[in-house]
Amino acid sequence: MSLLSLLLGEKKKTATVAKERLQIILAHERSGRGGTQPDYLPALQRELLAVISKYVRIDSNDLKVHFERQENLEVLEVKIELPEPGPAR
Amino acid sequence: MSLLSLLLGEKKKTATVAKERLQIILAHERSGRGGTQPDYLPALQRELLAVISKYVRIDSNDLKVHFERQENLEVLEVKIELPEPGPAR
DSSP: OOOHHHHHHHHHHHHOOOOEEEEEEEEOSSSSSOOSSOOOHHHHHHHHHHHHHTTOOGGGGGGEEEEOOOETTEEEEEEEEOOOOOOOO | OOOOHHHHHHHHHHHOOOOOEEEEEEEOHHHSOOOSOOHHHHHHHHHHHHHHHHTTTTOGEEEEEEEEEEEEEEEEEEEEEOOOOOOOO
């Protein structure tokens, strides 16, 4: 299954109302067992959201963050529901 | 299938050598048919990579960018192979 079909499938399940959504996924695969490298995903996530908020208005109520770790793979998923594009002012 | 199992599956297929990898996926779902909103994913991608390069050294040869659009969903995927963590200096 390709990533696009997975996301499309997810979309169809949740998409009761067609909304503008942005999803950011960070997958970090470590090479060694419990590598000694510090875990930078949390800090990276904050900075990425700061960059994204320059492009779209992010309301913290519309933000869902999910973190999972399995074997040497860490996946950070941020889902943002975007406000409806207002009428052109 | 969850996102984590998809990424783990992908990892097992490609992971001949355990390398440090970072994968960033941006999925943008537009609400309307061909929304009038400008397409900000390319610019957003450049800025996200600039942020990430503050955390890890990115060599453009180790960077793979893949973009797909289907229905009202656009998926931008950036795969970065990270240099092996050097010996502690």
